Amino acid sequence: MATTPRTPSPAPSSTHSTPSATMKKEADEAQATVAVGLDDAVFGQITADGPNYRGVSGLGAFVLMFKSNIGLGILSLPFVFQTLGLVPGVLVLLVVQTIVCYCARSIGTFKRNHPSTYGLPDAGRVFGARWVHEYLYLFFLVDMVTTVSSAVVSLSAALNGVSAHAACTAVFIAIASVVGFGLGSIRTLEKITALSWLGVVSLLASVITLTVAVGVSGPAAAPVDWHKEVRAFGNPSFAKAMSAVNSVLFSYSATPCYFNIVSEMADPREYEKYLYLSTSLLTVLYLIIGILVYCFCGQYVATPALASAGPLMSKVCFGIAIPALVASLVIYAHMSGKPLFVRILAGSRHLTSNTLTHWATWLGCMAATSAVAYVIASAIPNFGNIISLLGSLISPNDCIIPYTFMWWHDNWRYKSGEERGSTRLRLTLALNVALFFVALFMTVAGTYGAVKDLIDSSSSAGPWSCADNTGSA
Template sequence: MSSQREKDNEKYITHVEVRAVSPEDPEKGTADGVKVHDEVFGEISDDGPNFRGLSNIGAIVLMTKAMIGLGILSIPFVFMAVGLVPGVLVILMIQAMMTWANWEVGQTKLRHPDVWGVTDVGRKLAGRFGEEFLSVAFLLYMVFIAGSAILAVSTALNAITLHATCTAVFVAVSAVLGFLLMSIKTLQKVSWLSWAGAISILAALLMMVIVVPLQDRPAAAPQTGPWDKDLKIFNNPTIAEALSGVSTVVFSTAAAPAFFSFASEMKNPHAYTRCMLISEAIATSFLILVGVVIYYYCGQYVAVPAPGSAGVLFKRICYGIAIPGLAMSLCIYAHVAAKYLFVRSLRGTKHLATNTKRHWVTWFVCTGSVTIVAYIISSAIPIFSTLCSLIGAMFGCFVSVCPMGLMWLKDNYVGNRNRTWKTHLGAAWAVFVVLAGVFLTVGGTYGSIVAMINSGTEGKPWSCADNSGSVGT
C-alpha cells in the first residue's frame, strides 16, 4: 500500500508541478506565460489570478481562522449544558475525529489531484449522484456558516454601538461587508487579511479569559447580594441538550470542506499535513481554554455569545477587537462557497484561470448569490447559539467526517489484497468515524430542533431588537 501511495504522489507531482518554470523562483514566467498546470484550475499564468499561490504560513493562518471565530463564542454554553469535565472530553473527542478527517483531506488531494473539494469526493464515491448530493450539503453548510457569521458581526456592531440602530440594518451592513471581502479571488490574498482576523480574534479571546476572572461577578448574575454560579463538574442534561451541545462543538471545528480548498491553492500541497496539525493544536487549546475559564468563573450565568459574560464595557471592547476576526470568518466560508460555484461553472474552460469578461461576471454572480442567501438565513434565524448548533448538527459531520471515512476505505481497504493489521485497524477507525458522524447528524439535529423550539420566542425574523444583550443590561 505504501508503494501505491508513492505512485499516487508521483502522479500528483507529474500533473501539477512538472510544468512549473523554476522551483527556485516560481514567480518567473515562461515564454508562453504559463507558471503551472493544475488538474483543477488548468493553465495558471500571468493572464489570470494565481490559484496556486498560498504559502505554508498563509495556510496555517487560514486554517486557524476557519476553526476559531464563530463556534468558539458558544463553547462556554456547552460546558454549562454538560458540565466541566464532559465539556473537555467532548472537545477532545470531536477534535480527534476532525483532525483525522482533515488529515485525510490532504491524503485524498495527493492521491487524487483532480479533487477540488468534498463534492469531488462524492463523485469518486458514488458517481454523479454522490457529487450532486454532497454539493447540496456542502453549499448549505458553507452558506449557513456565512449566515451565522453575518449574525455574529451584527451582534458585535450592536454591542459596540449600544444598539444605535435597528438590528436588521446591522445585518444588512454585515452582509455588504462580507460581499466585499469574499470577492477577493484567491486564497493567497485572503490569507493576508486573515492575519488581521486571526490576531484580532485571538486577542479578544485572551482579553475575555483575563477579564472574566477579575470581575466580582458575571454580567448576567444578580448585581447585588449573594449569588450562586452553580458550577457543575458533571451535569445531568437531557438528551436533546447534550446532543445540541455536541453539535455546537462540531460546528466550531468541522472545517474539512474548507480545508480542501486550502490544499488546492497551496504552493506545496505536500506541506498541508504539517500546517493542519499546527492549526489544530492552536484551535484545540483555545477551545478548551475559553470553555473552561469562562464556565468556571460564570457558571450558570454564562452569556451567549461568550463576550457578554465580561459585562457591557469589556464586551464592547472585546467585540471591537474581534470584529476583523468575525468578518474574516464570514469572508473565508462565503469565499469557499462562491469558489465552488465558480470552479464548477468554468472548469475545463480557459475562463477559469484567465481574466476574461466571462470570468469576472461569473465570479461576481457567484459571490453575490452566496451573500444574498446567507443574508436571508441570518435574518430568518436570529438566535446565534441556536443557529450554530443547527448548522453543526445538520451538516458538520455529514460533509466533514463521513465522506472522509468512506474515502479512506475506498483508497486503502476496498480491493487491497495486502491488508495488514494496521490496515484493519485503520478500517475499524474509519467505520467508527462514519457511524459516529451519522449518529451525531441525526441525534444532533433532533437536539438542535428541540432547542430552537424552546427558544422560538427569543428572537423574530428581520427584527430590530438588540441581539447583543447590551440594552437594558
C-alpha cells in the same frame, strides 16, 4: 453544470492491481507541475496574466485553517463545560478534535492521489458516483451559505453593540452582507491570508479581554453575594448533552474548507504539518479559554460568553472582535462562491484569464451566494436555533462521513485479498467504519436535540426586524 476535471482520476483496471501505482504516478506528476507552476489539474494554465490560484504558503494555509475554525463558536465552549461538567466537557473536546483531525488528515493524501479534485464534492465523484457528488455539493453549499449567514448576524450584532443600537438591525445586516460580498470577491485565498492574520489577533485580544474582565469582576448576571458552582460532572438531559457535543463539533467544523485550501497551496505536501499545528493550537486555546471563563463565571456563564462580562465590557469585546468577525465572514463568503465559480468554468481558459466572462461569472457567483446568505440572515427570527439544527444535520456529513469513504477508496477498495490481510489495515478499516457510525449517531441524536430546542424556543422578532440582536449574537 457538472464539473469536468482537466485530469480525471483513471478508472481502475479489471484486475484491480494498479490503482496504487497509478495514483502515485498521478501525484508525482502533479508535484512536478506545481514546481513549474504552469499547469494545474483543477485550474489549468496559470500565468501572470491571471490570478495565481496556487500561491498559498504553508503559513498561509495554517492561518486560513485556524481562522476558518475559530470564531465566536469559541464563546459557546464555557457553556458546554457548564452543561456537561468540566471532566466530560474536556474529554468530549479532545475526542472530537482527534476525530476531526484524523478525518481532515486524509484530505492531503486524497488530493495528492487525485489532483483534479478541488473540493469535497469532487472527492465524492471519485469514491462514489455523480449522485454522491451532487449530494455532497448540496451539503457543502448549504453549510457555507448558512455559515456566511451566521457571520453576517454576528457582525451585525457587534455593530449594534458598539453603536448602542444606533441603527435598525436590518441596516446592519445589509451592511455586513455588502462587506462579505466586497471583500469575499478577492479572487485568491493567498490575498485573504493577511485579513485572516488580523482576524486571529483580533479574536484572541477579544477573548483575552473577556477572560480578564470576568476574572476580575465576575459574571455580570451574578448577584452580590453569589456562590460559585463549578461542576466536575454535569447532569444534562440527553437532548442538551447532544446539543453541547454538537457545539464542540461546530467549533471544528471548517474541515470541508481544507480541500479548497490545499488546492490553492503552492506545495500541498506541507498540508499535514500545518494541519497538526492548527488543530493543536486551536485545541489548547479552546481548553484555556473555555475552562477559565467557566471557572470564573460558574453557573452564571452566558452563551455566547461575551454576555457574561456585562454591557460595557461586552461592548469593548465586540469592538475588538470586529476584524475577526469580518475575517470569518470574508473566508466563508469566498468559500461559498468559489466552488460554484470553478464548477461553471472548469476546463475553460476563462477560469484563469482576466476576461469579461471570468469576471462576470466570478462576481455573479459571489453575488448569488451573498444574496441567499443575506435573505437567510434577515428572514429567520430563530436564527440561532436554525443554525444549531443545520449544524447537527450537516457537520457530521461534512466533517466525518466522506473521509471514511475516501480512506476506503484509496486503501481498501481495490486491494487484493492478500493485501487486505494486514492487521494494521484491518484495524484502520474497523476505525473508519466505527467513525462512520459515530457520525450517523451524532447526526440523529444532535438533530433530535436541536429540534427540541427549536420547539421550546420562541422569538418576538420578525423577518427584517429592527430589534436589537446583541443578546443573541
